[in-house]
Amino acid sequence: xxxxxxxxxxxxxxxxxxxxxxQEGEAPAPPFLIFLFPRSxxxxxxxxxxxxxxxxxxxxxTDLKQPDVERKVEAVLDEHDIFxxxxxxxxxxxxxxxxxxxxxxxxxxxxxx
Numbered sequence: 167x168x169x170x171x172x173x174x175x176x177x178x179x180x181x182x183x184x185x186x187x188x189q190e191g192e193a194p195a196p197p198f199l200i201f202l203f204p205r206s207x208x209x210x211x212x213x214x215x216x217x218x219x220x221x222x223x224x225x226x227x228t229d230l231k232q233p234d235v236e237r238k239v240e241a242v243l244d245e246h247d248i249f250x251x252x253x254x255x256x257x258x259x260x261x262x263x264x265x266x267x268x269x270x271x272x273x274x275x276x277x278x279x
Contacts, residue, residue, distance in 0.1 A: 167271045167272065167274060168274055172222065173185075175246050175248075176199055176201055176224065178245075179199060179239050179242050180238070181197055181198050181199050181226075181235070182194040182198040182199070183200075184198075184199075184200055185201060186200065186201075186202045187200060196227050196262060197226060197227060197229075197235050198226075198227055199225065200224075200225040200227070201223065201224045201225065202222075202223050202225075203220040203222055203223075204223055205221050206218065206220050206221070207219045207221060207270060217272060218272070218273040218274075219270050219271070219272055220270065220271055220273050221268065221269070222269050222270065222271050223266055223267070223268055224239065224243070224250075224266070225264055225266050225267075226239055226263075226265040226267070227260075227264055228262065229262055229263070230263070231263060232263075236265055239267065240252075240267075243269075248269050249269060250267040251267070251269070252267055252268075253266050253268070
């Protein structure tokens with residue numbers, strides 16, 4: 167997948183979306199999505215990167231618990247055959263729930279997969 171593939175996939179959810187964060191003062195009202203690649207888990211061969219694999223975090227922020235919105239995010243991930251694990255925390259200082267979908271994606275320079 168490419169960055170553009172991931173962006174297009176997450177836009178299918180229909181929520182405001184940004185990479186890593188919204189600019190200060192431009193954050194929309196919840197719910198909204200953030201995604202980022204916090205680390206890689208590349209495969210090596212002969213001392214070189216054989217296959218680039220990035221961890222992908224998709225973060226859903228809501229002010230109330232919204233299982234229907236979570237199901238919508240999960241439906242898009244499922245539709246694209248994305249295996250994920252899910253965690254959830256309440257962020258008191260933001261007064262927001264953060265539901266994080268963690269997965270790994272094969273990174274391609276082109277749109278072949």
